Every structure is written in C-alpha cells, then in structure tokens.
Amino acid sequence: MFTLMKHGISILIWVAVVALLILTGKIVYLAFWAILGIILLLIWLGQVVYKIAFMFNPAFKPIKIIVAFIVIIAAGLLVYKIFILPTWNRWGSSEDELQAHYKADDFCPEADLRIVRTVEVNVPPEQIFRWVRQMPETGSYSWDLLDFRNRKSVERLISDLPDLKAGDQFLIGKVVEVKRNKSITFDIGNDPRFPKMGVNCMYGGYYFREIDDNKTRVSMVMKVDYQGIWGWFYSQVIVEIGDFFMATRQLARLKELAEKNYRD
Numbered sequence: 001m002f003t004l005m006k007h008g009i010s011i012l013i014w015v016a017v018v019a020l021l022i023l024t025g026k027i028v029y030l031a032f033w034a035i036l037g038i039i040l041l042l043i044w045l046g047q048v049v050y051k052i053a054f055m056f057n058p059a060f061k062p063i064k065i066i067v068a069f070i071v072i073i074a075a076g077l078l079v080y081k082i083f084i085l086p087t088w089n090r091w092g093s094s095e096d097e098l099q100a101h102y103k104a105d106d107f108c109p110e111a112d113l114r115i116v117r118t119v120e121v122n123v124p125p126e127q128i129f130r131w132v133r134q135m136p137e138t139g140s141y142s143w144d145l146l147d148f149r150n151r152k153s154v155e156r157l158i159s160d161l162p163d164l165k166a167g168d169q170f171l172i173g174k175v176v177e178v179k180r181n182k183s184i185t186f187d188i189g190n191d192p193r194f195p196k197m198g199v200n201c202m203y204g205g206y207y208f209r210e211i212d213d214n215k216t217r218v219s220m221v222m223k224v225d226y227q228g229i230w231g232w233f234y235s236q237v238i239v240e241i242g243d244f245f246m247a248t249r250q251l252a253r254l255k256e257l258a259e260k261n262y263r264d
Contacts, residue, residue, distance in 0.1 A: 093118040103185040108201040119251040142250040198231025
C-alpha cells in the first residue's frame with residue numbers, strides 16, 4: 001500500500017511539473033522532463049516485473065530482468081537510429097531536395113546535423129509564403145497546447161503585414177534573409193528564449209519551390225553545430241525528436257489551411 005502511494009505521489013509531482021512547464025512555455029525543459037519520466041517509468045515497470053516473477057519463483061534473479069531490459073532498449077535504439085531517424089530527418093523530401101543548396105547552408109559550415117522536411121501544397125508560392133510570413137503575428141500552426149504558452153494559431157490570412165527584413169524577429173530567432181515568395185532564413189542559435197546547451201550554431205529556414213501551376217514544394221531546413229555530450233543530447237531530443245513532431249504538424253496544418261483558403 002505504501003509503495004502504491006509513493007508511486008502515486010511521484011506521478012502527481014511529475015504531472016504538476018509538466019503542467020507548470022506548459023503554462024510557462026518552457027517546452028525545451030518539458031522534453032527533458034518527459035525523458036526523465038520515461039526512464040523512471042521503465043525502472044518502475046522493471047520492479048513490478050521482478051516482484052511478479054519473484055512471487056512465482058523465489059529463486060528468480062533480478063539480473064535477468066536487468067539484462068533483458070538493456071538488450072531490449074539497446075535493440076530499440078539501434079532500430080531507431082538506423083531505420084526511423086533518417087526518415088524523420090528527411091520527411092517528405094526528395095533526393096533532389098536533400099541535395100539542394102539553401103541559404104541556411106551558408107551558415108554553420110561544420111554543422112553536425114542537417115535536416116530537410118518538405119510538404120507539397122496545392123497553391124501558388126505567394127499564397128503559402130504569406131501563411132509562413134505571418135507566423136510571428138498569428139502563431140506557429142503546430143501543437144498549440146505545447147507551443148508558445150498555448151497560443152492558438154489564427155486560421156486566416158492577415159492583410160497588410162509589412163515585408164520581413166533582415167534583423168526582424170521571426171517565430172523563433174531573427175531573420176537573416178528574405179526573398180519574397182522564395183525563402184525566409186533565420187538565426188535560431190542566438191535566440192535567448194531557447195537554451196542552447198552545447199550548441200555553437202543553429203540556423204533554419206523555409207524555402208518555396210513552384211513545381212507546377214498552383215503547386216508549391218515547401219522545405220523546412222535546419223542546421224545545427226554542437227559539441228560535447230550536452231550538445232549531442234540537445235540535438236537528439238529537441239531537434240531530431242521534438243522538432244519532428246512539431247514541424248510535421250506545422251507543415252501539414254499549413255498545407256490544410258492554405259489549400260482550403262485558396263479554394264474558398
């Protein structure tokens with residue numbers, strides 16, 4: 001009974017911290033807190049399995065469970081790194097789009113990580129460009145509950161917004177170059193709202209390529225130069241895992257809204 005109460009209290013504390021991080025917009029810290037919760041959950045499950053096994057076989061050795069957990073986790077990580085992660089980092093992109101040169105490639109020349117995620121939108125470039133350009137004013141079009149203190153994205157085009165220029169604040173980071181209906185490139189690494197543990201340089205951008213009448217390929221590119229174990233961990237958790245779920249949601253939602261608005 002005491003053990004169940006202890007686990008119950010631990011879960012309540014974990015949930016309370018999650019709620020606090022969401023309310024304060026500390027999404028980066030939320031990712032690390034979630035990983036800590038997963039690790040503790042695995043340990044707890046291991047204890048449960050051991051106690052059940054011990055009930056049926058008092059001579060059961062916990063080392064068997066420990067070894068089994070290590071093997072399962074190692075195998076899962078291997079499958080993730082070899083088969084899953086590469087598809088996440090090139091989500092929706094063709095080989096030509098992966099090999100293309102983007103303005104973000106002019107920065108972080110020794111980048112350890114380069115990501116290109118792409119969606120095809122059935123609207124002209126000038127239409128989808130407007131949706132991306134207005135994100136600093138209207139929201140990220142990603143998971144609103146997690147993004148920027150639950151700020152709900154505006155589901156309509158805003159008229160008469162000024163043109164972006166170098167030095168302007170974007171959704172994250174500062175703009176370094178804008179080519180109307182072609183690209184928006186920004187510096188994420190110097191944005192004080194995002195802690196960069198072990199990250200030396202981080203740039204991103206949106207790039208728009210017209211491939212047919214009323215059809216545009218939109219690529220989201222990120223480059224990250226990191227060092228040390230914290231830099232590696234940050235790039236794995238925040239950029240490769242966290243940003244995958246945020247970015248793919250954003251691109252899919254932008255596609256849906258832009259196409260609906262254009263039809264209407």
